Amino acid sequence: MDKDILIEYLPLYKEALLLTLKIGWQGIILAFVIGLIGSAILHFKVAVLKSIVGVYIEIFRNTPLLVQLFFIYFALPKVGIQVTAEACGVLGLGLLGGAYMIETFRSGLEAIPVIQTESAESLGMNNFQVLWHVILPQAITISVPGLLANVIFLLKETSVFSTISLMDLMFTAKDLIGMYAKTIECLFLLVVFYLIMLLPISILGALVERRMRYGQFGD
Amino acid sequence: MSELLKVTHLHKEFGPNVVLKDINLSVKKGEVVVIIGPSGCGKSTFLRCLNGLEEIQSGVITVDGLPVEAGKRDITKLRQKIGMVFQSYELFPHKTVLENIILAPTKVQKRTKEDATREALELLDKVGLVDKKDYYPRQLSGGQKQRVAIVRALLMHPDVILFDEVTAALDPEMVHEVLETMLDLAKSGSTMLIVTHEMAFAEAVADRIIFLDKGDIVEETSDVKDFFIKPKTERAQKFLKTFAYE
Amino acid sequence: MASLGIDVLFKGTNFLRLLQGLWVSIEISLISVVLSILLGLLVGVLMTVNNKVLHAILKVYLETVRIMPQMVLLFIVYFGTTRVFGWDMSAESSAIFVFTFWGTAEMGDLVRGSIKSIPTIQFESAAALGMDKVQTYFYIILPQTVRRLIPLSINLITRMIKTTSLVMMIGIVEVLKVAQQIIEANRKTSPNAAFGIFLVVFLLYFIVCWPISRLATYLEKRWA
Numbered sequence: 001m002d003k004d005i006l007i008e009y010l011p012l013y014k015e016a017l018l019l020t021l022k023i024g025w026q027g028i029i030l031a032f033v034i035g036l037i038g039s040a041i042l043h044f045k046v047a048v049l050k051s052i053v054g055v056y057i058e059i060f061r062n063t064p065l066l067v068q069l070f071f072i073y074f075a076l077p078k079v080g081i082q083v084t085a086e087a088c089g090v091l092g093l094g095l096l097g098g099a100y101m102i103e104t105f106r107s108g109l110e111a112i113p114v115i116q117t118e119s120a121e122s123l124g125m126n127n128f129q130v131l132w133h134v135i136l137p138q139a140i141t142i143s144v145p146g147l148l149a150n151v152i153f154l155l156k157e158t159s160v161f162s163t164i165s166l167m168d169l170m171f172t173a174k175d176l177i178g179m180y181a182k183t184i185e186c187l188f189l190l191v192v193f194y195l196i197m198l199l200p201i202s203i204l205g206a207l208v209e210r211r212m213r214y215g216q217f218g219d
Numbered sequence: 220m221s222e223l224l225k226v227t228h229l230h231k232e233f234g235p236n237v238v239l240k241d242i243n244l245s246v247k248k249g250e251v252v253v254i255i256g257p258s259g260c261g262k263s264t265f266l267r268c269l270n271g272l273e274e275i276q277s278g279v280i281t282v283d284g285l286p287v288e289a290g291k292r293d294i295t296k297l298r299q300k301i302g303m304v305f306q307s308y309e310l311f312p313h314k315t316v317l318e319n320i321i322l323a324p325t326k327v328q329k330r331t332k333e334d335a336t337r338e339a340l341e342l343l344d345k346v347g348l349v350d351k352k353d354y355y356p357r358q359l360s361g362g363q364k365q366r367v368a369i370v371r372a373l374l375m376h377p378d379v380i381l382f383d384e385v386t387a388a389l390d391p392e393m394v395h396e397v398l399e400t401m402l403d404l405a406k407s408g409s410t411m412l413i414v415t416h417e418m419a420f421a422e423a424v425a426d427r428i429i430f431l432d433k434g435d436i437v438e439e440t441s442d443v444k445d446f447f448i449k450p451k452t453e454r455a456q457k458f459l460k461t462f463a464y465e
Numbered sequence: 466m467a468s469l470g471i472d473v474l475f476k477g478t479n480f481l482r483l484l485q486g487l488w489v490s491i492e493i494s495l496i497s498v499v500l501s502i503l504l505g506l507l508v509g510v511l512m513t514v515n516n517k518v519l520h521a522i523l524k525v526y527l528e529t530v531r532i533m534p535q536m537v538l539l540f541i542v543y544f545g546t547t548r549v550f551g552w553d554m555s556a557e558s559s560a561i562f563v564f565t566f567w568g569t570a571e572m573g574d575l576v577r578g579s580i581k582s583i584p585t586i587q588f589e590s591a592a593a594l595g596m597d598k599v600q601t602y603f604y605i606i607l608p609q610t611v612r613r614l615i616p617l618s619i620n621l622i623t624r625m626i627k628t629t630s631l632v633m634m635i636g637i638v639e640v641l642k643v644a645q646q647i648i649e650a651n652r653k654t655s656p657n658a659a660f661g662i663f664l665v666v667f668l669l670y671f672i673v674c675w676p677i678s679r680l681a682t683y684l685e686k687r688w689a
Contacts, residue, residue, distance in 0.1 A: 062674035064630035071663045078660035118272050119309035123323035124299035137313045159534035170536055183548045187541050198532045
């Protein structure tokens with residue numbers, strides 16, 4: 001492996017990492033918001049909206065992100081809806097992730113026994129107070145490991161952004177391999193940069209999961 | 220004395236199963252009514268109807284003259300008048316003992332935190348748990364959890380408290396500490412409706428016994444001592460026999 | 466507005482070519498899933514065995530798969546192996562290798578999870594009957610995990626099919642690549658064909674994956 005090549009390419013990868021993170025986090029925040037709203041709609045069985053959420057989940061969970069991105073980026077402009085590559089990345093990731101986040105939050109909500117709600121109600125709390133003080137704090141805590149798993153999944157999925165010409169890590173590696181054929185160095189840096197991005201979150205996830213499994217409130 | 224709780228012609232069914240048929244009951248202020256009967260006789264469902272956790276098909280329930288109707292907007296007002304203690308405690312696992320107790324008084328009744336805390340500590344002291352105030356529920360024994368649940372219900376200053384088999388999930392040696400707490404409450408003049416399988420306790424605490432079987436009030440009497448020696452109805456006799464070993 | 470590409474779709478053998486492209490993805494998925502399930506059972510059982518070295522190796526393997534995007538693995542195998550070892554792996558074999566590598570880890574984790582969910586007393590009562598380790602797993606433990614594993618394995622198929630869309634990046638002509646070719650060939654006569662063609666690709670994926678994931682959900686609920 002050529003050390004000089006590594007040093008020469010380093011800034012390019014750094015730039016690509018920042019772009020990946022920028023789009024990744026925006027997409028994840030969008031997914032988070034969709035997840036909260038969608039799971040609340042399903043949990044409270046809001047008429048009409050709950051069917052829409054159901055169809056949305058099925059569509060986005062049963063098609064690849066790559067195809068979703070192609071559709072948004074290449075097909076929608078033909079009917080007059082034009083989005084920039086970055087917006088397309090955020091939108092695609094957010095919509096895909098939202099479908100997964102809804103399920104995560106919903107199973108958190110469903111994990112709280114009905115009698116907890118009843119016991120809060122018999123203390124005179126209204127629906128909002130029950131949700132806010134009793135159900136949500138417990139449901140979100142339960143959802144944290146699932147949430148982190150989703151974040152890792154979504155950050156990994158960003159690797160398809162290169163197909164819509166976003167200069168992310170994958171794009172940079174492919175480009176450099178194509179131009180200078182320094183395959184080993186390029187792949188090495190690719191792996192290192194994905195590790196930099198994902199290893200900390202993965203470790204955090206493992207710690208949280210362990211804590212959730214072996215301990216609860218009061219440890 | 221005035222009537223605090225009044226139930227007239229209560230009828231409740233789950234689908235095709237009739238659980239409670241034409242129940243009539245009135246409870247005066249300060250009275251302790253114990254409801255006994257075989258499992259599945261509808262006694263827990265009856266308590267749940269009283270604070271609107273179950274919808275009823277017909278009949279009227281009033282507390283202090285106000286009707287209890289499940290699903291109505293002002294049900295939260297009524298529930299503040301009716302405390303309930305569950306078999307499975309149902310403390311909130313993400314809150315400490317003290318937080319569990321003062322949550323509803325501060326959020327629902329808008330009392331100040333200082334005021335609620337002061338009273339909470341007083342009551343915790345009475346049940347011997349003041350040193351556990353910063354513990355989380357899972358760090359407590361079943362008996363301790365149940366006493367906290369009772370304090371939590373008391374702090375809302377309810378007119379009447381419902382106890383739904385509160386010792387059924389407890390280890391035998393913890394049953395006593397919870398029942399002691401309830402006896403103290405009864406002596407201090409609280410109005411209580413108690414569903415229990417502890418016959419000796421029922422005899423000690425009750426002003427009136429109601430024997431429920433298959434959704435019917437089969438026997439109702441204020442002669443508590445007599446009831447346990449010689450119940451009038453055959454069904455009650457049979458039921459009480461299941462607690463004796465000869 | 467000019468035609469949105471539906472005419473292009475039915476021109477010549479275009480639609481058939483799309484379906485053939487889709488079949489390429491499905492074929493790669495199915496081969497990888499079958500291999501993953503078989504190897505995954507083995508890895509899953511090995512993960513429950515008490516052996517520190519084995520444990521560490523499998524842990525590193527699982528974490529690698531968990532963290533590295535499949536696309537990166539695909540690049541490493543397809544571009545890297547030729548460079549380092551001088552192997553000339555075809556794009557298809559690279560894809561099957563990577564997806565099996567990934568799927569085995571996923572499956573192994575599921576198998577481990579369902580074995581762990583069997584109470585220890587089941588192992589103990591098998592031992593009390595004089596069974597050895599292999600007999601215990603074969604007759605007592607694995608049969609009990611089957612109901613839980615079948616829906617999860619079916620789910621793996623849809624995830625595999627979705628993931629195979631990546632293989633166009635290493636030059637395999639699958640449905641997305643065919644779609645691009647068709648759009649390119651008709652650029653002059655039908656400039657808006659991208660809409661219709663990509664919509665059809667979108668729907669094709671959905672039509673393939675949706676029934677499979679419904680089946681998985683149905684079985685999961687039924688056997689829960």
